[in-house]
Amino acid sequence: MFDSLTEKLGKIFSRLGNKGRITEKDVDEAMREVRLALLEADVNFKVVKEFTAKVRERAVGSSVLESLTAAQQIVKIVNEELVNILGGGQAKLVPAGHPPSVIMLVGLQGSGKTTTAAKLALSLRKSGQTSLLVAADTRRPAAIQQLITLGKQLDIPVYSEDPSQPVKDICARGLVKARQTAASWLIVDTAGRLHIDEELMGELAQIENEIHPNEILLVVDSMTGQDAVRVAEEFKAKVKLSGLILTKLDGDARGGAALSIRWVSQLPIKYIGVGEKADQFEPFYPERLASRILGMGDMLTFIEKAEKAFDQKKAEDLQKKIEKATFDLEDFLSNLKDVRKMGSIAQLASMIPGLSKVASKISEDDQEKQLKKVEAIVLSMTPLERHNPNLIDGSRRRRIAAGSGTQIQDINQLLNQFRQMQKLMKMGMKGRMPQNMMRMFG
Ligand SMILES: Nc1nc2c(ncn2[C@@H]2O[C@H](COP(=O)(O)OP(=O)(O)OP(=O)(O)O)[C@@H](O)[C@H]2O)c(=O)[nH]1
Ligand SMILES: [Mg+2]
Numbered sequence: 001m002f003d004s005l006t007e008k009l010g011k012i013f014s015r016l017g018n019k020g021r022i023t024e025k026d027v028d029e030a031m032r033e034v035r036l037a038l039l040e041a042d043v044n045f046k047v048v049k050e051f052t053a054k055v056r057e058r059a060v061g062s063s064v065l066e067s068l069t070a071a072q073q074i075v076k077i078v079n080e081e082l083v084n085i086l087g088g089g090q091a092k093l094v095p096a097g098h099p100p101s102v103i104m105l106v107g108l109q110g111s112g113k114t115t116t117a118a119k120l121a122l123s124l125r126k127s128g129q130t131s132l133l134v135a136a137d138t139r140r141p142a143a144i145q146q147l148i149t150l151g152k153q154l155d156i157p158v159y160s161e162d163p164s165q166p167v168k169d170i171c172a173r174g175l176v177k178a179r180q181t182a183a184s185w186l187i188v189d190t191a192g193r194l195h196i197d198e199e200l201m202g203e204l205a206q207i208e209n210e211i212h213p214n215e216i217l218l219v220v221d222s223m224t225g226q227d228a229v230r231v232a233e234e235f236k237a238k239v240k241l242s243g244l245i246l247t248k249l250d251g252d253a254r255g256g257a258a259l260s261i262r263w264v265s266q267l268p269i270k271y272i273g274v275g276e277k278a279d280q281f282e283p284f285y286p287e288r289l290a291s292r293i294l295g296m297g298d299m300l301t302f303i304e305k306a307e308k309a310f311d312q313k314k315a316e317d318l319q320k321k322i323e324k325a326t327f328d329l330e331d332f333l334s335n336l337k338d339v340r341k342m343g344s345i346a347q348l349a350s351m352i353p354g355l356s357k358v359a360s361k362i363s364e365d366d367q368e369k370q371l372k373k374v375e376a377i378v379l380s381m382t383p384l385e386r387h388n389p390n391l392i393d394g395s396r397r398r399r400i401a402a403g404s405g406t407q408i409q410d411i412n413q414l415l416n417q418f419r420q421m422q423k424l425m426k427m428g429m430k431g432r433m434p435q436n437m438m439r440m441f442g
Contacts, residue, residue: 001222001249001250001251001252001253001254001255001258002041002255002292002293004040004041004254005037005038005040005041005254005255005293006292006293006294006295007295008033008037008040009034009037009078009293009294009295010294010295012030012033012034012037013030013071013074013075013078013294015030016030016071016074017071017072017075019071021070022065022070022071022074023065024060024065027056027059027060027065027074028056030074031052031055031056034052034055034078035048035049035052038051038052038256038259040254041254041255041256041259042225042226042253042254042255042256042257043255043256043259043260044226044229044256044259044260044263044264046263046264047085047259047260047263047264050085050263051081051082051085054081054084055074055077055078055081058077058081059073059074059077064077075294078294079290079291079294082286082290082293082294083286083287083290084286085259085262085263086259086262086269086286086289086290087262087268087269087284087286088286089286089287090283090284090285090286091243091268091269091270091284092270092283093214093215093270094214094215094242095184095185095214096214099182099183099184099185100132100175100178100179100183100184100185100186101184101185101186101214101215102175102185102186102188102211102212102213102214102215103120103185103186103187103188103213103214103215103216103217104188104190104204104207104208104211104213104215104216104217104239105117105120105187105188105189105190105217105219105245106190106193106204106216106217106218106219106235106239106241107192107218107219107220107221107231107235108192108193108194108221108224108231109192109193109194110192110221111192111219111220111221111224111247112219112221112245112247112248112273113137113189113190113192113219114137114143114146114147114150114189115150115247115273115276115278116219116245116247116271116273116281117133117147117150117187117188117189118133118147118150118151118153118154118156118278119271119273119278119279119280119281120187120245120271120281121133121154121156121185121187122154122156122278122279122281123271123281123283124184124185125156129184129185130181130182130183130184130185131156131157131183131184131185131186131187132157132158132159132174132177132178132181132183132185132186132187133147133151133156133157133158133159133187133189134158134159134160134170134171134174134186134187134188134189135147135148135158135159135160135161135170135189136167136170136171136174136188136189136190136191136207137189137190137191137192138163138164138165138167138170138191139191139192139200140191140192143189143191144160144163147160147189148160150278153278154278157181157183159173159174159177159178161173167190167191167203167206167207168203168206168207168209168210168211169210171188171207171210171211172210172211174186174188174211175211186211188207188211188213190204190207191203201234201235201238202238204235204238204239205238205239208239208240214242215242215243215270216239216240216241216242217241217242217243217244217245217270217271218231218232218235218236218241218243218244218245218267219244219245219247220232220244220245220246220247220257220261221247221248222246222247222248222249222251222253222255222257222258223248223251223253223257224257225253225254225256225257226256226257226260227257228257228260228261229257229260229261229264229265232244232261232264232265232267233265236265236267241265241267242267243267243268243269243270244261244262244265244267244268244269244270245269245270245271245272245273246258246261246269246271246272246273246284247272247273248273249272249273249274250273250274250275250280255293258289259293269284269286270283270284271283271284272284328386328387328388328389329378329381329385329386329387329389329418330383330386330387332378332386332418333375333378333379333386373404373406373410374414376404376405376406377400377401377404377406377410377411377414378414379404380399380400380403380404381400385400389415389418389419392411392415397411397412
């Protein structure tokens with residue numbers, strides 16, 4: 001569902017990551033692109049506005065841009081704000097003090113209530129809790145039978161009566177039955193309704209008054225796009241909604257509803273439906289969806305690794321050296337070790353969207369070989385030489401080559417590249433070291 005959005009965001013952030021130094025202007029530019037990408041994904045404009053403003057504020061307001069890992073930190077901020085928009089943490093069902101706890105499912109026609117009732121009972125059973133389903137859709141002729149059939153397939157009991165009975169009475173008797181059978185949950189499948197149908201909307205309020213549900217969950221079809229947000233408002237006006245279940249997240253809609261509805265309705269998303277089958281149903285974890293949207297299961301790992309490898313103090317020292325252009329080969333060596341801690345270069349590159357394609361072209365072996373070679377050369381230098389690469393004349397070069405098992409050309413090449421890097425630093429380029437170093441390795 002989020003493929004296109006993921007692809008666009010990936011491009012925006014890898015472009016940002018490729019810049020040596022990120023300025024406020026770069027952040028603004030990236031946020032403009034993010035705004036467009038979100039609007040194209042049909043995300044509510046208020047959500048988009050709030051989101052981009054928040055990310056911008058956090059990115060330029062603190063010392064993020066001064067840091068060596070600015071791009072990673074910005075991606076991290078984007079991820080965190082996305083999680084916020086999606087509700088922060090996991091929202092669990094709130095059970096009653098004494099069972100049975102009552103869940104009432106409401107929503108538009110065809111949104112997935114009946115399927116979800118069965119899915120929910122199955123999911124609760126997996127954690128050792130029993131449910132009784134109540135067929136409270138007396139409107140659609142085949143509705144009761146649909147729930148009974150699902151119950152039979154999954155071996156979950158269903159309470160039903162003749163559809164001529166008032167719905168609120170059926171529900172009340174269902175609750176009695178749940179008590180008698182010591183069910184942990186009573187799950188009420190109501191009739192699908194158009195929000196403009198006053199009579200049916202009134203019926204929901206009657207059921208609410210009769211059985212006092214612990215949870216009234218609005219089942220929302222994520223394919224309905226922005227309309228879903230309005231629907232939530234209409235139902236909220238009639239009954240005390242406690243949360244949302246988003247269905248059909250496996251579809252190919254643009255994903256805007258899923259991204260907007262929590263923020264606009266202020267109702268937590270408790271579960272998501274990801275397929276027609278009864279087990280294609282999951283508790284909703286904002287962090288997981290955010291990571292999925294950012295295409296960064298891997299990106300997050302990368303950020304964590306970067307954070308671990310570069311402790312802040314060290315990064316700041318390095319930053320000062322770079323600014324004063326006193327960065328020498330000794331620093332380079334210790335930096336190299338940090339990069340090594342993060343894994344092989346190929347491995348690292350493959351985790352960064354956009355870089356993965358490049359990484360696959362250079363074999364991991366070749367990169368590792370190159371890295372080892374550079375490390376060996378620097379290790380064969382004396383500390384004095386590392387601090388003053390200019391001292392390294394012809395005879396020293398011969399000694400270093402012999403000591404590291406390399407050729408004189410290799411030493412020349414490394415020193416040349418290092419000099420270029422220093423020149424760039426003198427020009428005031430506060431870059432992200434790992435990236436600059438990657439360039440050194442071609
Ligand atoms: N792909 C997919 N299909 C789903 C999902 N949830 C429900 N469906 C399908 O959506 C259709 C409608 O589902 P129902 O559960 O009958 O919807 P309902 O809200 O009970 O419908 P009414 O009772 O008529 O209002 C069915 O074909 C389901 O298989 C989902 O998460 N993914
Ligand atoms: Mg139904």
